[in-house]
Amino acid sequence: MxxxxxxxxxxxxxxxxxxxxxxxxxxxxxxxxxxxxxxxxxxxxxxxxxxxxxxxxxxxxxxxxxxxxxxxxxxxxxxxxxxxxxxxxxxxxxxxxxxxxxxxxxxxxxxxxxxxxxxxxxxxxxxxxxxxxxxxxxxxxxxxxxxxxxxxxxxxxxxxxxxxxxxxxxxxxxxxxxxxLPLGVSQVAINPQAVAQLHSKYNISPQTPIILFLSRLRHNKRPDMLIKALNLINTNFQDFHLLIAGTGEPDYVNYLKQLLISLNLTNRVTFTGFVQNEQKNLLLQGADMFVLPSVSENFSIATAEAMAAGKPVLVTPGVQLAPEIIAANTGLVVEENINALFQGISDLLSSPKLREELGNNGSTWASNRYCPNQIASNLTHIYKAIINKTGFCESEISQAQEYGSINNFDKTAMLRY
Missing domain, CATH: 3.40.50.2000 (Glycogen Phosphorylase B;)
Structure with missing residues (x-):
């Protein structure tokens, strides 16, 4: 074949x-x-x-x-x-x-x-x-x-x-x-020094929690809404540093930077630019949480990678992984507005224990459900059934969901805030 x-x-x-x-x-x-x-x-x-x-x-x-x-x-x-x-x-x-x-x-x-x-x-x-x-x-x-x-x-x-x-x-x-079938996410070697290295790389105090936004910088990903929510966090005197990893159209990136200036947040936010390989792994392993308030997002490989790295994730219902996040208790799903984002991030910042629990759940979920070899094996089975015209039913070719029901979810019920 x-x-x-x-x-x-x-x-x-x-x-x-x-x-x-x-x-x-x-x-x-x-x-x-x-x-x-x-x-x-x-x-x-x-x-x-x-x-x-x-x-x-x-x-x-x-x-x-x-x-x-x-x-x-x-x-x-x-x-x-x-x-x-x-x-x-x-x-x-x-x-x-x-x-x-x-x-x-x-x-x-x-x-x-x-x-x-x-x-x-x-x-x-x-x-x-x-x-x-x-x-x-x-x-x-x-x-x-x-x-x-x-x-x-x-x-x-x-x-x-x-x-x-x-x-x-x-x-x-x-x-x-x-x-x-979900997408596969490779498990990377654990770097026990990732937290210290990430803080050192971007000159962030060791006591300051790091929030990671890792995606293309586009209006539908809503990094602007995240920045406005963090302005409320700042006003509430909670410590944080946001790393914005990704690239976008120059006009939109400039808009984000001007927004930070207007909110007096420039010293709390760093644009890392495009990252991949070891640099991306360092961000995923060294950050304290991953946030993606997207209006429309399919599987979101970055969210799955954050879960695999053992980080709690915070997303909005537009991220189609939201039901799995709820089913596996790997993070928070909040309404798509500034106040809900503020409350969710604030709760995660306030509770290292909650972050650890959600992160551990995410690592377990990802290693089972997003195993690349298992997904490739299932897909190979499907290819062969199609080529050989042996037929298949949809229930037989759907990835098993033994870690919790994620079908027919109620969006209003799954929202944390």
Missing amino acids: KVLHVIPSISPSLGGPTTVVLNLVKALLDNGTEAEIVTTNHNGSKLLDVPLYQKIEYQGVPVWFLPYFSPPMKEFIFSPAMTKWLWQNIKNYDILDNHYLFSYAPSVAAAIARWHNVPYTIRTQGQLTSWALTQSKLRKQVYSTLVERRNLNHAAAIHCTTEAEAIDVRFYGVKAPIIK
Whole structure:
């Protein structure tokens, strides 16, 4: 069995989607499944410095990079070379695993796969939430009518990582079978000096608790609301330091910095910029808590990584991992407003014992539910069932949820504040 993962870009700056596909293909290879990636050399406003039109090892996995042409809609990542390559090579693979929606590479891959009778799965990656569909609404409505609904409904399966994502897919009218499998999060070696090293690196007092925001800096992630909530914490004379890890559009980053100046919080907040590998692990292991007040967030690999690192997490209901956080008691889920954020963060700051309990729960949950090898094994089983046309029922291919029920959750009941 040979699997091809199709994704528009694996630029490091894209964060979660890039981490997901690289980790998943690594896990599949470790599980004995032959898997490769085809993508473009897109890297934001730059190009990835990689060889084109040849399979190379990139961060430990086999990847084909092809050139792209950037039209006015930058996120579309148009690539005529992708069309030609897929047309010539798609029959070399038994199944395609397409990542993302409303983008050229997965769209053309699905169409060519149908022409050549190669089955494919699709990961919607949060693109069918009500919030996401309101962004560039008219363009997405036209694109859905012409392309995306057909691609989705002819897929062998739609891979959803949360129950909420599966609900979004069905609400969108997709009839294809749904796979419900979380994403894998690798356990990293514990660094017993992480706390001391992180405080030292950013010149933070050893007694000051560190709050971590790790995500792309975009308005839907609501770092501005977090800053305003921390202003109330500051007024309440609670000690803290916020590390904002990630990059974003210069205008939005400047807005955040101006907001900090206006609230007199600049000495309490540090922008780390983009982080990865050891630097990211240091942040996750050295911080005291992880906060993501996002309006719309699919699986949120950063939240899962924080849980795996043994850190309590605080999120809003827009983060679709919220039901699992409640089920496993790994953190707090609060309403999407400043006062609720203030109260939740204040409670965590006030209770090291609570932080430790929630963090330990998160580490246990992640090691069981987000084990990359187990998820790769389950996915391999699904691939084989699709290729061999042996059939499967959705209940058989959903990741077991033996650590607590997370289905049909009541959002109002799960909110802490």
